Amino acid sequence: MHFSYFVQQKLKLASAIAIILVIVLINNRWENNNINELGETFGSVYKDRLVVENYIFKLASATHEKKYLLTQYKVKQSSEIKSxxxxxxxxxxxxxxxxxTTFLTVxxxxxxxxLLRNNDQLRxxxxxxxxxxxxLNSLYDKNIIMLNKLSKIQMKEGEALYKNSRSIVTSNASLSYLELGLLIILGLITQALIFNSKSIRGSLRKDNNNLPLN
Structure with missing residues (x-):
């Protein structure tokens, strides 16, 4: 009965170890997915937000430059300005x-x-x-207003990506603490198994010593 009890306890501990290992593996997979998502988020911040903001800035500068050229008709030839x-x-x-080519929200x-329609009218x-x-001045001003709207969208979307990245980092930190806790429990269970094994061997020796001699 004593030996059977220890075998049952070892089976329970072994089952607990298996469950913990499965949880750790799932947790690790989750963390990897979070890291991949974080990488995609930073890629989107650069490609779809920072780069696009640079496009908007250059488009606005070009529009202001064309608007300035309209004031030069008295000092420049028409053909030169058109060129x-x-x-x-x-x-x-x-x-x-x-x-x-970048990702555009609705x-x-x-x-x-x-903006494209307004540019067609300008041409x-x-x-x-x-x-x-x-x-022309009215259409150029309209272009600037739309470019400002696009710039505000970049800020809004960039803020959303920032919040998402913070959420991912916080989630990964929590998962790391969970994994650490599970590993500590795994270590304690391993120690318990070793202790139980020693106890079984000690009990078996004691039982053998108490056997009657023939």
Whole structure:
């Protein structure tokens, strides 16, 4: 009976060890997924937010530059101004193309479509800018307003990504403490198994010594 009891206890401890090992493995897998998600979050912050913010800044600068050229009609020839505007438009086209390759939220897509539509109107009028300077200025101002909206979206989305990354870090810290606790329990169970094994061997020797001699 004594031996059977110790065997039962060892089986229980072994089962506990198996359960803890499974939990540790699952926990480790979860931590790896969190790390991968954190990497994707930082990648999105750079590619879809910081880089896009740079595009917005350059688009705004190009728009201000074209607006400034409208004030130069009295000191520059029309053909020269048109040439400079065309050069700026080439740069804008590259920026808009790069912008479209990034991840766009639903709200960002709508503002961006309006921006493209506004640019189409600008291109048509810029063929004879001296005839519609007031209208051009109005469209340039509209461009700036939409670019400001896009910039605010970048800030909002960047803040959301920051909060998500903090949540992942906090979650990983909690999982690390859990894993540490489980490993400590595993160590205690291992010690208990060793102690029980010694107790069994001691008990068996004692029983053998008490056996009657033939």
């Amino acid at each position: 400079e505007i065309a050069s700026i438009n080439t740069e804008i086209d590259f920026l808009l193309k790069d912008y479209q 709200g960002e897509q709508q503002v961006f479509k309006n 048509a009028i810029e063929e004879n800018p001296e005839l519609e300077i007031a209208h």
